[in-house]
Amino acid sequence: MITYKNTNLSKDTLTQLYKSMLKPRLIEEKMLILLRQGKISKWFSGIGQEAIAVGVTKAMKNEEYILPMHRNLGVFTTRQVPLKRLFCQWQGKASGFTNGRDRSFHFGTQEYNIVGMISHLGPQLGVADGIALAKKLKNQQQVTAVFSGEGGTSEGDFHEALNVASVWQLPVMFCIENNGYGLSTPTNEQYNCDHLADRGKGYGMESHIIDGNNILEVYETISEITNSIRTNPRPVLIEFKTFRMRGHEEASGTKYVPNELLETWGKKDPVENFKHYLLDNNILTEAQNDAFKADIKNEIDVALEEAYSEPAIEPNLEKELVDVYASFEYKNIAPNNETEELRLIDAISQGLRQSMEKHDDLVIMGQDIAEYGGVFKITEGFVEQFGKDRVRNTPICESSIIEVGMGLSIAGIKSIVEMQFSDFVTSGFNPIVNYLAKVHYRWNQQADVVVRMPCGAGVAAGPFHSQTNEAWFTKTPGLKVAYPAFPYDAKGLLATAINDPNPVMFFEHKALYRSIRQEVPTDYYTIPFGEAALLKEGEDVTIISYGAGVHWALETLESNTKISADLIDLRTLQPLDTEAIFNSVKKTGKAIILQEDSLFGGIASDISALIMEHCFQYLDAPVKRVASLETPIPFINQLEDQYLPKNKFQQALIDLLEY
Structure with a gap:
């Protein structure tokens, strides 16, 4: 009782x-x-x-x-x-x-x-x-x-x-x-x-x-x-x-x-x-x-x-596919004519700052991002401008902070979560793929969260600070994935990612942070998702890549000036610009895909399959994939150089052209 x-x-x-x-x-x-x-x-x-x-x-x-x-x-x-x-x-x-x-x-x-x-x-x-x-x-x-x-x-x-x-x-x-x-x-x-x-x-x-x-x-x-x-x-x-x-x-x-x-x-x-x-x-x-x-x-x-008395649900294929993502009406904001030379890291920092100014309640969260400015100093000076309410140091708890971003979205506030290194996202994997990715499809709730992912090898950081793990997320319906290779693209795509009410995984290659420079518009601007960039035009082969791979491909073409190639920088992996890929392959008849990720299960495999399904009659050779070794990423530079596909890309390209 x-x-x-x-x-x-x-x-x-x-x-x-x-x-x-x-x-x-x-x-x-x-x-x-x-x-x-x-x-x-x-x-x-x-x-x-x-x-x-x-x-x-x-x-x-x-x-x-x-x-x-x-x-x-x-x-x-x-x-x-x-x-x-x-x-x-x-x-x-x-x-x-x-x-x-x-x-x-x-x-x-x-x-x-x-x-x-x-x-x-x-x-x-x-x-x-x-x-x-x-x-x-x-x-x-x-x-x-x-x-x-x-x-x-x-x-x-x-x-x-x-x-x-x-x-x-x-x-x-x-x-x-x-x-x-x-x-x-x-x-x-x-x-x-x-x-x-x-x-x-x-x-x-x-x-x-x-x-x-x-x-x-x-x-x-x-x-x-x-x-x-x-x-x-x-x-x-x-x-x-x-x-x-x-x-x-x-x-x-x-x-x-x-x-x-x-x-x-x-x-x-x-x-x-x-x-x-x-x-x-x-x-x-x-x-x-x-x-x-x-x-x-x-x-x-x-x-x-x-x-x-209510009738049973009748499957509607179009509705099922459309409801995976919250609707987003992209608004193109053209860049101004005034530019300055920026490194990739500077363009990202400037883009973040301008988005914080544009969205006056936007919150950014991550380890050491406040007074310290983040391990890469991208948010240095942000606390002084925006205050600690909006620039929040977090405990080492990736899962909970991603969930906090989801809660902020439910209450009507945009957020950015910085993974100190993309490798650490494994500690927050569950809420990304099971909550953020599925919530709109389940009950029409947007997950207005951008997860920034400093990634990639080439900096001798070893197995736990060097992965490029985009394929984990391109596989997951409900997520969008951006992976810029240049400062201009990084700034514009980041603005779009923040405007988009859907969860976006935003990959930033660490080896490119301070090695790549470009003239970048000083004002706020946007770049649409799902539109690849055609960096070079040619007749003999289509090269498809993203991130650091784009720069490896550019170096190869610069040292092999007789190769006539279309070079496509995907820029976003979800949505993927299949039209640009197919149009190029139909013209050249050959395709090679370069990714930094290890080969099996990477996005190159899906792109290859798409080309085979949609462009088979135009192909003059099998689609070629070039990727890193099927091992974890080693630390010392001799082993890292052997691991990465950079040095074997040229020979693979020549072999394809000679097929």
């Missing part, structure tokens, strides 16, 4: 709390029936945990964001999300929130300020940090609440998100629903501390333990905490003690749970206990309770009938 302390809450508030818990309970009971009938595909039950979702949501303002999980149906119903839309979502109908592209609670809705989870669990914690940061920057005095189960607290994203929130003093509540089991794994195999709330101490963070089955304790304590956070922005860690009365999802069952544990927690049912409390204190009558149930069941039945 649950003991409720005296409260000053009105009878109406107490009754509304009860009705708000009763509604998700009755919906769940109906869903379990439909699951057995095969009318929904899967269900993650929150029976026994309703007090947490309802209490937290009731304590928050409707304009404040909540990031719930599987078992937080009460968040959606308390925010008055129409049941028809929820039922359509679970049935994969068009009136749901994901157009049949994702299931159950894997969705968000800006209309109700709810941001749903992804199956990887942890990334939503950092996203909450980003939303909270946006609210703090805008001085809106709002709280962001994010949920996790006790199992999710074992993920690195949990620790990164708490650390960032504490360092930046973000107004976010981390709500842990400690419900006993992560699927079948009990808590004693998940963590080795008495209370998860104790972890707050390690992050310099206030923490609380709350009886998650006691709706009054949840609502009153969270109301007090949220009011405090609004006036004194800071993160708070909250552990709700509760229990999962059903399986992780219904198919898994509960055979692994001792019966006595189920019986003990069954007596602490939040809905039944609170109902009896209200009855005993003459706040609720049996007749009123029956009426509440009848009204809710009727609402459920009507909404279900409406959902059933």
